[in-house]
Amino acid sequence: MLVTMNNKPENTPESASRSRSREAENGDPRRAEGHNALERDAAELHEALSALIRLYQFRDRNGICCEDVSVTQCYTLNAIVRAGSPSVGELAAEMYLDKSTTSRVADSLVRKGYARRVADPGDRRSVRIEATAEGRDLVEKIERRLVENEKELIADFDPEVRQATARLIARLARAARDRFLRQGLLCRTSLDRPNEDG
Numbered sequence: 001m002l003v004t005m006n007n008k009p010e011n012t013p014e015s016a017s018r019s020r021s022r023e024a025e026n027g028d029p030r031r032a033e034g035h036n037a038l039e040r041d042a043a044e045l046h047e048a049l050s051a052l053i054r055l056y057q058f059r060d061r062n063g064i065c066c067e068d069v070s071v072t073q074c075y076t077l078n079a080i081v082r083a084g085s086p087s088v089g090e091l092a093a094e095m096y097l098d099k100s101t102t103s104r105v106a107d108s109l110v111r112k113g114y115a116r117r118v119a120d121p122g123d124r125r126s127v128r129i130e131a132t133a134e135g136r137d138l139v140e141k142i143e144r145r146l147v148e149n150e151k152e153l154i155a156d157f158d159p160e161v162r163q164a165t166a167r168l169i170a171r172l173a174r175a176a177r178d179r180f181l182r183q184g185l186l187c188r189t190s191l192d193r194p195n196e197d198g
Contacts, residue, residue, distance in 0.1 A: 059146075059149070060074075064142055067138060067141070069138070073112075073114075076091065076105045077109055077138065078139050078143075079091060080106075081135070084130070085129065087128050088102055088103050088106065088127070113135075114131065114132060114134055115129055115131050115132060
């Protein structure tokens with residue numbers, strides 16, 4: 001019987017995974033240090049984002065609700081303007097609302113004269129939602145005010161910091177959305193914004 005001996009160390013993904021497992025089991029100090037750093041960074045991020053979100057929720061309530069629309073109505077109207085003339089299903093997907101809630105929010109905007117239902121030219125059985133001139137003006141007015149607030153907020157930061165901050169927040173938003181969707185914490189028929197459809 002021929003026995004071949006190979007004393008070279010393994011260099012495969014499986015061997016690397018086993019090595020990492022052994023390091024974790026043996027309490028490798030480098031891995032423990034990395035884990036502690038990640039834990040610390042995650043806690044600091046959570047605290048910073050929680051403080052920012054609380055402030056922005058307060059800002060949105062004061063900056064939007066004085067315009068005769070709720071925060072959810074404003075978000076929905078903004079989504080309608082961006083999309084052009086979405087169907088109720090498309091709007092629900094954009095807002096992460098179920099269709100019945102989306103329809104109620106759209107109806108409230110129609111009653112206030114900020115949106116209207118129009119026939120779908122490609123499907124007579126369907127309708128689409130589009131913003132009226134008053135609705136587009138309202139979105140522009142609110143966004144202009146909020147952008148002015150942002151300008152004051154970041155005016156003292158260097159341009160590189162301002163640009164990097166915007167990119168980082170956008171990246172965090174995409175990562176959070178993708179992770180929540182994978183985990184089933186956020187789905188196309190669930191609500192990820194306050195239900196203020198009145």
